[in-house]
Amino acid sequence: EPEVTQTPSHQVTQMGQEVILRCVPISNHLYFYWYRQILGQKVEFLVSFYNNEISEKSEIFDDQFSVERPDGSNFTLKIRSTKLEDSAMYFCASSEAPRETNYEQYFGPGTRLTVT
Amino acid sequence: AQKITQTQPGMFVQEKEAVTLDCTYDTSDPSYGLFWYKQPSSGEMIFLIYQGSYDQQNATEGRYSLNFQKARKSANLVISASQLGDSAMYFCAMRPNNNDMRFGAGTRLTVKP
Numbered sequence: 001e002p003e004v005t006q007t008p009s010h011q012v013t014q015m016g017q018e019v020i021l022r023c024v025p026i027s028n029h030l031y032f033y034w035y036r037q038i039l040g041q042k043v044e045f046l047v048s049f050y051n052n053e054i055s056e057k058s059e060i061f062d063d064q065f066s067v068e069r070p071d072g073s074n075f076t077l078k079i080r081s082t083k084l085e086d087s088a089m090y091f092c093a094s095s096e097a098p099r100e101t102n103y104e105q106y107f108g109p110g111t112r113l114t115v116t
Numbered sequence: 117a118q119k120i121t122q123t124q125p126g127m128f129v130q131e132k133e134a135v136t137l138d139c140t141y142d143t144s145d146p147s148y149g150l151f152w153y154k155q156p157s158s159g160e161m162i163f164l165i166y167q168g169s170y171d172q173q174n175a176t177e178g179r180y181s182l183n184f185q186k187a188r189k190s191a192n193l194v195i196s197a198s199q200l201g202d203s204a205m206y207f208c209a210m211r212p213n214n215n216d217m218r219f220g221a222g223t224r225l226t227v228k229p
Contacts, residue, residue: 033217043153043161043207043219056216089159104151105217107161 002026004108006092012114013082021077021111023092032075033093033105034067036060043091049075082115089113118143120210122220129198130228136183137193137223139208148212150191152182155205155222164206167191198227 005024013019025032034046047057049067066078075094079086089112093105119142129135141150152164167175167182175182183192191210195202208220 035217035219042221043209045216045218048216058216091161093161104163104166105211106163107153109160112159 002106004092004094004106006090006108006111008111009109010112010114012116015084015115016081019079019082019113021079021090021092021113023075023077023108024073025075025092025094026096026106027073029094029096029106031055031095031097031103031105032067032069033095034077035091035093035107036088037091037110038085038088046077079113082113084115087113087115118145118210118212118218120208120218120220122208122223124223125221126224126226128226128228129195131200132197134194134196135198135225137195137206137208137225139191139193139220141189141191141208141210143189143210143212145212148210150182150184151209151211151217152180152191152193153207153209153219154202155207157204161207165193195225200227200229203227 007022032049035043037043045058047061048055064080068076089110091110092108095103095105097103121140148169150167154162165177165180167184174184179196181194203226205222207222209217211217
C-alpha cells in the first residue's frame, strides 16, 4: 500500500538555525499539507500546497516558514530561524484530489523537531 | 470560522465494551467532510473513518461507526467491542470545501482489561 514518508524521524537543532523537513507524498496525489503537533496538544494546520503554489495557510505559517516541491517527488518545509516554540511533531499529508471534501488525507509518520 | 470541539479529554472503557467519543463542529460551509484519526503512543496519525455532510447514511468501517447528527452538528465516533490496542488519542477533524483540515483537541481512550 502506498504511503507518505518523512525524513528525518527526529531532528535536533539549535535555536536560530535553519531546518528542512522532507516529505515524499503518495505519487499520484495532487494536494500536499503540513501540520504540526506540539507535544500533548492538538494537530494544527500549517499550509496546503497545490499546483506548485500555496493554496491555504494558517496564522502559524509566518515568514519563517516556507514550502517547496523541488522535484517531482519531494515536498519540503523549511523553517528559516528556529525558535524554541517550534519544537513539535511535524506531519506531512497528501490527498488525491483538489477541492474535494471526501478525499482522505494520508499522513506521514511525522518528524519530531527539537529546538534547543 | 470553523471549530471542532472534543469535550472529553480522557475516556476509559472495559475491553469488549462499546465506547462513544464525542465531537461537535461549527461551520458555515454547506459542504464539508468529517474525519476521525487515531494516534497511538508511537505518534503516527491513522485514518479511521470519513463522513460527508451530504451522506444520507452514517459511515461504518469495521468496528468503527460514526453517529452523524447534522442538525446538532455532531459526529461522534463509536468503537464497538473495544480491544486493548484501541488505547490511543483520537482526533476528530473537519474539512470544509476550502480544503484545509481542522482538528479537535483529541480524546485519550484507555481500554482496561
